[in-house]
Amino acid sequence: MILTFPGGLVSEAENGLKISDVFKNYLPSAYKTAIAARVDGKIAELSDVLTSDCSVAPITFSDEDGKNIYRHTCAHVLAMAVKHIYPTVKLALGPAIENGFYYDFEFKTPISREDFQKIEAEMRKIIKANLPITKKAVPKKEALAVMKSFDEDYKVQIIESMPKNERAVLYRQGDFTELCKGPHLVSTGKIKAFKLTGLAGAYWQGNENNKMLTRIYGTAFDKKSELDAYLARLEEAKKRDHNKLGRELGYFMTDAGIGQGLPILLPKGAKVMQILQRYVEDTEEKQGYRLTKTPYMAKPEFYKAGGYDGYCKDSFFSVKGAKGEDEAFFLRPMTCPFQYAIFNNGLKSYRDLPAKYAETSTLFRDEDSGEMHGLIRLRQFTISEGHIICAPSDVEIEFGKALSMAVDMLKAVGLEDDVTYRFARRGTAAKDKYAGTDKQWAAAEKEMKRILDDFGVVYSETYGEAAFYGPKLDVQMKNVHGKEDTLVTIQLDMCLAERFDMSYVTESGEKARPYIIHRTSMGCYERMLAMLIEKYAGAMPVWLSPTQVRVLSLTDRTGVAAAEIAEKLTNMGFRAEADLRSEKLGYKIRSAGVEKIPYVLVIGDKEAERGTVSVRSRYDEVPKEMTFEDFATKLYYDVKNKVIREK
Numbered sequence: 332m333i334l335t336f337p338g339g340l341v342s343e344a345e346n347g348l349k350i351s352d353v354f355k356n357y358l359p360s361a362y363k364t365a366i367a368a369r370v371d372g373k374i375a376e377l378s379d380v381l382t383s384d385c386s387v388a389p390i391t392f393s394d395e396d397g398k399n400i401y402r403h404t405c406a407h408v409l410a411m412a413v414k415h416i417y418p419t420v421k422l423a424l425g426p427a428i429e430n431g432f433y434y435d436f437e438f439k440t441p442i443s444r445e446d447f448q449k450i451e452a453e454m455r456k457i458i459k460a461n462l463p464i465t466k467k468a469v470p471k472k473e474a475l476a477v478m479k480s481f482d483e484d485y486k487v488q489i490i491e492s493m494p495k496n497e498r499a500v501l502y503r504q505g506d507f508t509e510l511c512k513g514p515h516l517v518s519t520g521k522i523k524a525f526k527l528t529g530l531a532g533a534y535w536q537g538n539e540n541n542k543m544l545t546r547i548y549g550t551a552f553d554k555k556s557e558l559d560a561y562l563a564r565l566e567e568a569k570k571r572d573h574n575k576l577g578r579e580l581g582y583f584m585t586d587a588g589i590g591q592g593l594p595i596l597l598p599k600g601a602k603v604m605q606i607l608q609r610y611v612e613d614t615e616e617k618q619g620y621r622l623t624k625t626p627y628m629a630k631p632e633f634y635k636a637g638g639y640d641g642y643c644k645d646s647f648f649s650v651k652g653a654k655g656e657d658e659a660f661f662l663r664p665m666t667c668p669f670q671y672a673i674f675n676n677g678l679k680s681y682r683d684l685p686a687k688y689a690e691t692s693t694l695f696r697d698e699d700s701g702e703m704h705g706l707i708r709l710r711q712f713t714i715s716e717g718h719i720i721c722a723p724s725d726v727e728i729e730f731g732k733a734l735s736m737a738v739d740m741l742k743a744v745g746l747e748d749d750v751t752y753r754f755a756r757r758g759t760a761a762k763d764k765y766a767g768t769d770k771q772w773a774a775a776e777k778e779m780k781r782i783l784d785d786f787g788v789v790y791s792e793t794y795g796e797a798a799f800y801g802p803k804l805d806v807q808m809k810n811v812h813g814k815e816d817t818l819v820t821i822q823l824d825m826c827l828a829e830r831f832d833m834s835y836v837t838e839s840g841e842k843a844r845p846y847i848i849h850r851t852s853m854g855c856y857e858r859m860l861a862m863l864i865e866k867y868a869g870a871m872p873v874w875l876s877p878t879q880v881r882v883l884s885l886t887d888r889t890g891v892a893a894a895e896i897a898e899k900l901t902n903m904g905f906r907a908e909a910d911l912r913s914e915k916l917g918y919k920i921r922s923a924g925v926e927k928i929p930y931v932l933v934i935g936d937k938e939a940e941r942g943t944v945s946v947r948s949r950y951d952e953v954p955k956e957m958t959f960e961d962f963a964t965k966l967y968y969d970v971k972n973k974v975i976r977e978k
Contacts, residue, residue: 335386344381351377351517353387365389366516366553367400374400377517378465392553399427404464404516405454405525405551406432411507412453413547417442422509423485423535423544429813430561431550435533437485438545447527450547454525461520462505466513474499478510485535486510524558525551528565539699568811573864574705580869580927582860583706592703592710594857599877602906603863604713604856606875608691611715611740611852618736620689620717625669627693628660637668637830638766638799646696648710662695666716667849671831674720679835681722684845685729689717689852706861707816713856719848720833726846727782730821733850734786737806737819740853744863745872745975746808750818751791753805754783758794766800766826775825776802798849800826806854811865816858822849870927870949872976873969880907880966881923882944885916885935892939896932896959905966920947930966950976 334342334357342357350370354362354377367390368375374396381387390397406425413420413436425434469477471493478486489510490499502509504519516522529548535541552558570576577583582600589595596604612622628650648662663669670688679686692714702708719729741747757765757772765772779802783790790804797803803822809815824847828834834842853859863871873879880900884893890911900907910919916933923931933945933954944962946955957965968974 332381333384334381337388346382348381349377350375350379350381350387353381354389358387358389361389361391364391366392366397366521367514369396374514376466376514400514400516401522401553402427402432402551403514404519405522405549406434407464407502407504407507407509407511407515408454408457408519408522408525409434409450409527409547409549410436410509411457411504412450414507415453416449421485422483431528431548433546433548435535435544435546437542442530442545444530451525451527457505458519458522458525460505461518463518464502464504464515466500466502466515468498468500471495471497471499474501474510477501477508481508483510522551523553524555525549526558526562528562571811571865571868572705573707573810573861576869577706577861577864580864582864590710591700592698592708594706594709596857600860602877603860603871603875607744607853607856607859608713608715610743612689612691614736614740615687615689615715615717615852618687618732619685620687623666623670623673623688623690625666625673625690625692626663627695628662629669631659631661633668634661637671637827639665639668646698648695648697663692664694664696666690666692666694667718667827668831670718671827671833671847674833675831681835681838684835685719685721685725687717687719689715692716704814706857707810707814709855709857712858714854715852715856717850717852719850720828720845721848722835722837722843723846726778726823726848727785730779730782730823730848731786733821733848734788734804736852737821737850741806741819743973744853744859744875746818746862746866749862749866750806750808752783752788753796753807754780754790754792755796755798755803755805756792756794757797757802764799765797766830771825772802775823779804779823798822798824800824800847803849808862810862818854818859818862819851820849820854821851824849868927870929872973873929873966874973876927876929877906878908878926878928879905879970880930880932881928882907882909882932882934883916883919883923884909884911885933885938887913889934889936889939893932893934896934896944899959900963900966903963903967905963905970930962932962 332344332346334344334353336342336358344353344357350368354365365377367377369388369390370381371385374390390400392398392401403426406427410422410425414422417438419439421437423435423437425432471490475487475490478490493499499510500512502511502513502515527547527549531546531548532543533546535544550561552561580599581597583594583596585594616622646664649659650662651659673688674686693711694714695711698708698710719733721729738747741750756776783804801822801824803820805817806819807815808818828844828847833845835845837843863875882893882897884890893911894909897907897909912919920931929949931947933947938945943956943958946957946962
């Protein structure tokens with residue numbers, strides 16, 4: 332057989348060689364590093380046999396597929412170790428995920444992170460034994476018999492759900508047999524470095540009606556140094572986790588008596604949100620948006636008119652009056668139809684377009700309890716929501732303006748380099764959940780792609796994630812744990828104007844349907860606050876800091892001078908406060924540092940006499956003596972220009 336390798340190298344080899352032997356004999360440079368192969372573009376294991384002409388390329392740990400194979404194999408080693416220690420445990424699933432893997436178990440008695448040490452010790456034994464990993468495809472009936480003999484209920488469920496004639500693949504390593512499609516490493520000894528990292532609950536198959544299982548997280552690398560570096564980054568991420576740090580710094584709190592997904596923003600968090608909101612609203616007003624204020628609820632029929640009841644049926648909270656009326660209302664999960672009602676209030680002509688409406692909206696969505704996380708996913712949240720209603724010919728320019736404004740706002744908060752762009756399309760599956768015709772979707776997606784390409788947006792494409800009324804651009808950002816969420820979205824809607832009977836009179840006197848651009852300027856404010864806490868480890872840029880300056884009195888004699896300076900700064904529009912406590916100066920400075928306050932002014936006898944301030948900041952290790960006027964000028968520059976500095 333003829334084998335073609337990367338770089339155009341061609342070799343003739345005998346039929347029936349294992350891929351590992353192929354690399355050993357014909358591509359020695361890959362023999363030690365390959366953990367799998369790509370044969371004619373498809374992933375294959377090193378133990379697979381080649382029987383015909385093909386292209387063969389090594390897969391190493393540096394490849395994403397290589398990492399997944401490596402870590403998936405480690406998940407199997409974890410399952411084997413757990414089965415050795417806890418023989419009655421039932422096995423569910425153990426896939427590779429970004430930066431690691433997990434495995435779901437049903438334990439008879441709960442385990443804790445303290446049990447990780449003995450599990451890891453057993454895993455090391457399995458790895459040291461260098462057990463060959465073999466696979467065998469068997470009829471569905473045979474696989475069922477094997478898993479029933481092991482009393483593996485979840486594996487039985489998986490096999491029973493398989494098509495009748497599909498063969499199941501069983502992997503064996505030592506005394507452990509697993510149902511899995513693979514691929515895997517050739518032996519357990521190929522795993523060089525691993526660590527169990529977390530413990531959580533997870534419903535079987537993600538369904539909250541099913542049993543809650545125990546999920547063990549881990550990660551694996553082909554070098555211990557890389558594992559150590561990753562674990563160090565993980566520890567740093569834990570320190571930045573807004574759900575922990577935001578509470579410690581007094582940005583928000585939760586109360587079990589209030590309910591899940593309903594946080595309370597404390598004064599610091601409320602202040603940052605207020606700053607962001609004012610910035611967004613002022614910017615939108617300059618861009619021609621008109622501020623609206625719409626109800627928090629509406630009759631179900633109001634949402635049904637546009638099809639929102641079907642699209643958002645799992646999101647609505649239903650409320651009724653306390654006086655026994657039959658009338659029911661839905662709390663709004665979006666502002667869209669309310670602003671359409673504003674547009675329909677009076678006849679519109681082409682001269683009225685584009686009509687731009689914006690609102691700081693409080694929204695409500697009945698999220699699953701398992702989806703709740705800090706400030707990132709909530710049941711009540713605040714969003715910078717708005718709509719541009721325009722003629723079809725103006726879509727490109729208005730979409731571009733909305734995108735430019737969103738990018739400018741990301742730059743203002745220092746997140747422009749932390750986001751990615753995702754073009755969400757309808758796709759071909761489940762078309763019944765989308766409004767509009769194939770022709771409308773094809774035209775809208777083509778138009779949106781052209782706009783994105785013209786503006787030079789670097790984006791990925793995903794299918795099946797579009798809004799029900801049109802394609803969208805999602806601005807994505809990952810939290811410190813690697814979970815990706817949407818910060819900002821801009822959506823192109825070619826359907827709902829007809830559903831809500833929205834029209835305008837053209838220059839020729841005819842009625843026409845407008846296009847609608849759904850957009851957010853900064854997205855959900857609570858989510859943005861969470862991302863900013865994590866980005867800056869709580870040390871907000873000066874213009875966003877809840878307290879920008881804290882003035883400290885060195886002695887009781889200078890307390891009045893310190894209070895006057897704090898008041899003066901406050902009257903100038905800065906957020907300043909005086910710390911006049913009878914504490915040692917070092918203690919008060921450390922306290923300000925713990926609270927991440929950007930500037931600390933110390934007023935002693937010398938400063939009071941000279942009319943100066945001793946300035947300590949996050950950005951300079953050495954204090955600087957400045958006149959009050961010079962400091963105020965510096966602070967004004969930082970705030971006005973939204974300066975982002977390191978530290």
